[in-house]
Amino acid sequence: MTGTDHLPPERELPPRRRDEILRSVLNGEESNVMGRQRIRWITPIAAAAAAALIAVGAVALTGGDDRTGGQRPPVSTTPADNTVSLDLRSLTRAELREELRTAGVEPDYFSAIHYTRWMDGPRQSLPFIVATLPDRQRLFIKMGDLRSVEDKVTPTPTHPILRIEGLDRPRYLAKAVYDHTSRYWKVAGFYRVARTVDRVEVRVGTPDGPEPWRSSPVHGGYVWWATWFKAADYESGAELTLKWRAYDTDGERINPDLMPHQPRTVTVP
Amino acid sequence: MSDSDVELWRGLCVGDPAALTAIYERHIDAVYNFVFRRTASWSTAEDAVQATFGTLWRRARGGDLTPLRLSSARPLLLTMAGHECANLLRSQRRRSALLRRLRPTPDTVDHAPLVAERLDDERQMSEVRRAMRRLPRSQRDAIELVVWSQLSVAEAASVLGVAEGTVKSRLFRGRQRLAGLLRVDVAEEGTQS
Numbered sequence: 001m002t003g004t005d006h007l008p009p010e011r012e013l014p015p016r017r018r019d020e021i022l023r024s025v026l027n028g029e030e031s032n033v034m035g036r037q038r039i040r041w042i043t044p045i046a047a048a049a050a051a052a053l054i055a056v057g058a059v060a061l062t063g064g065d066d067r068t069g070g071q072r073p074p075v076s077t078t079p080a081d082n083t084v085s086l087d088l089r090s091l092t093r094a095e096l097r098e099e100l101r102t103a104g105v106e107p108d109y110f111s112a113i114h115y116t117r118w119m120d121g122p123r124q125s126l127p128f129i130v131a132t133l134p135d136r137q138r139l140f141i142k143m144g145d146l147r148s149v150e151d152k153v154t155p156t157p158t159h160p161i162l163r164i165e166g167l168d169r170p171r172y173l174a175k176a177v178y179d180h181t182s183r184y185w186k187v188a189g190f191y192r193v194a195r196t197v198d199r200v201e202v203r204v205g206t207p208d209g210p211e212p213w214r215s216s217p218v219h220g221g222y223v224w225w226a227t228w229f230k231a232a233d234y235e236s237g238a239e240l241t242l243k244w245r246a247y248d249t250d251g252e253r254i255n256p257d258l259m260p261h262q263p264r265t266v267t268v269p
Numbered sequence: 270m271s272d273s274d275v276e277l278w279r280g281l282c283v284g285d286p287a288a289l290t291a292i293y294e295r296h297i298d299a300v301y302n303f304v305f306r307r308t309a310s311w312s313t314a315e316d317a318v319q320a321t322f323g324t325l326w327r328r329a330r331g332g333d334l335t336p337l338r339l340s341s342a343r344p345l346l347l348t349m350a351g352h353e354c355a356n357l358l359r360s361q362r363r364r365s366a367l368l369r370r371l372r373p374t375p376d377t378v379d380h381a382p383l384v385a386e387r388l389d390d391e392r393q394m395s396e397v398r399r400a401m402r403r404l405p406r407s408q409r410d411a412i413e414l415v416v417w418s419q420l421s422v423a424e425a426a427s428v429l430g431v432a433e434g435t436v437k438s439r440l441f442r443g444r445q446r447l448a449g450l451l452r453v454d455v456a457e458e459g460t461q462s
Contacts, residue, residue, distance in 0.1 A: 006396070007394070011311070011390070013301055022322070
């Protein structure tokens, strides 16, 4: 006798309750008892959402984290021509393996790896990876320590730059990717682009302000863009312009009407 | 589909919601019943299920999951569920203590909204738990995992971090002692009735 014969029969959770729990788990909702810190799925900033963000006065003041990266490329300095490349270099094979190892997988787990770049950040560079999952339908995206799985999207001539679906909580993305400090305001996004697109550039500031265009080249059909400014460089309440532009492989600027959203202004918190 | 969870776990490690869904469907009943047997409460078991899979998903997305060492995720899930139970029970005790200070316990309880079967389960399980509490923690863990949740000795040893022989000896001693305790309880019930 070990209590087994004294145990009540096993039961199953009712189907509706099972579904409710799964849905709330996937949505990152807290248990109604535990009052846990709610973790939300993070999203890139789309330009329109940046404007919405201003409308509600909810500009996120965030900054780079304090981690010390061993071999990570150095953060760039302000360039003379006021355009700086966000893109620093490709991950080495060893770095890629190490980054994926933290996710518990090897590079050959994926059916294809499209994007493996070290990208500049407010205080340090971070690795970014885009790969196709074995089902060939969805993408694995790793942005620093943040990771996501999203459905694939296909650009068209009329929509050459597409925000990757599912990443629809813009004001949190840059904050989540670069972590929290009070020194920087920043925005960021991950996009799938057509073959004709060569690079995307983003800038925030006054017409004569010190902020550079941050230029991000396309690799494997994907582009990560981000920009930031030091909050201390501007007075609280000042209105800054947030702009982005894209160029095709012939060096011509892509018609802004074909861009998904056009950022407008941001208010310094 | 393979019985092994290793491939699904790889998907979970990269934050794949489909992998979480498959693991959830595969193990939810085991986790649910494991937690009920530890807490003697179906409603607490529901909360613990949510907390367990919520923690799993947060860890998956936060990059905190390591590759699965066993072919089944169940031993690890039951261990996580055990931690969530402890958290839940602690918070319930604090809440109950607060409520007792704020208002007296009513003499009568309205059972109308509750299902009689589930109440019977809970009463019955409480009696088993009363006997289990008199066992050392290490023996309780071994019985809960191997006898009640059908993990193999090797799986239990892996999640408990001890040798298989240790699990076997804990099982042997725990079973003997629990059998004695339950016989006494049954005899006492017979005497009282």
